[in-house]
Amino acid sequence: MARINLEKIKHSYSSAAEGVQEYALKEINAVWKDGGSYALLGPSGCGKTTLLNIISGLLAPSEGKILFDDKDVTHMSTSDRNIAQVFQFPVVYDTMTVFDNLAFPLRNRGFSEAEILPRVNEIAKMLELEDSLKKRAARLTADGKQKISLGRGLVRKDVSAIMFDEPLTVIDPHLKWKLRSKLKELHQRLGITMIYVTHDQTEALTFAEQVVVMHDGLVVQTGTPVELFEHPKHTFVGHFIGSPGMNILPAENVNGEIGFAGNSIKIASVKAPKNIEGKLEIGVRPEFIRFDNDNDPNSIPVEITKVSDLGRFRIVEVKHEKQLIKLISPEQDIIPSESPRIIFDADKTRLYADSWVVN
Ligand code: ATP
Secondary structure, three states: OOOEEEEEEEEOOOOOOOOHHHOOEEEEEEEEOOOOEEEEEOOOOOOHHHHHHHHHOOOOOOEEEEEEOOEEOOOOOHHHHOEEEEOOOOOOOOOOEHHHHHHHHHHHOOOOHHHHHHHHHHHHHHOOOHHHOOOEHHHOOHHHHHHHHHHHHHOOOOOOEEEEEOOOOOOOHHHHHHHHHHHHHHHHHHOOOEEEEEOOHHHHHHHOOEEEEEEOOEEEEEEOHHHHHHOOOEHHHHHHOOOOOOEEEEOEEEOOEEEEOOEEOOOOOOOOHHHOOOOEEEEEOHHHEEEOOOOOOOOEEOEEEEEEEOOOEEEEEEEEOOEEEEEEEEOOOOOOOOOOEEEEOHHHOEEEEOOEEEO
């Protein structure tokens, strides 16, 4: 197992990279602790696979260094880095039994059969494959085959890290949840550094201790699921995490008072905003907006345009002037039928300048 340091990693697929837009990775700096579980989360094209391939050694970065503990591995091969990988689609030998598939990475490294037997049995038990060990892999369903792939990634104790690249893509939706929880449990039991790439926030948030949010070739925030929800450092994180995501509203700074469409907005985390420059935006999650029942002077008049009832809560879409705002209204709250007004929770409302949070 290893601590992974990424130092000023940049990557361009074109050799004559001119200007920052040419870079698939613009500059990544990170320290991922030994034994931690990390998810690289971001939309298609943000650079997740490029970063994963650089860490595993399938790709050499155009600039920067990768250290495993204090050893520079930037130009080492995947096998010398001692990385196990699990890909989107199962990598199994159909003609071999499940047991032999799981034993393969150990036999390849010269482990004795006496060492292999208990380890394969242990991993098979964790993945609930113990009844299939004697079957040929070809006889398993796609889910079963992907479990074998997971098992082959997990079976070696001596790896620096295990990398998962969207490993649940081919898994049936109802089994996804089960396997995700299983992976989390396996991480806790085995304590191996795990890096999991996905564009699915539920997968990232349920699996990882630390979620690394990527956007346009950059890591915009690394944090626990709660940190990403409550303190998004970048508007992209606010919008991408959450369902629905954070409302991002145009803001103005009038002599140190933050306003939205002429309404004064209280933001507890920003004390003296006189000198703030750049494009200003207010971020507030739908969970932290409510209808005003007390004629609060800071409330904003709105028009209700849509109510979606999801059982325990409703997602209400309202408009102030032309701006659409979403709020989550708990089942027991009354949605006003006349002259509705909304109010933002000042403690949970954030100010952003050029997309980055102002503290
Ligand atoms: P996805 O989830 O779709 O796999 P991703 O977040 O993993 O996306 P990457 O595959 O790392 O993103 O791609 C990052 C950028 O680099 C994209 O603009 C992509 O088009 C570009 N890219 C990726 N691979 C290559 C390649 N082999 N040659 C040229 N450009 C590439």
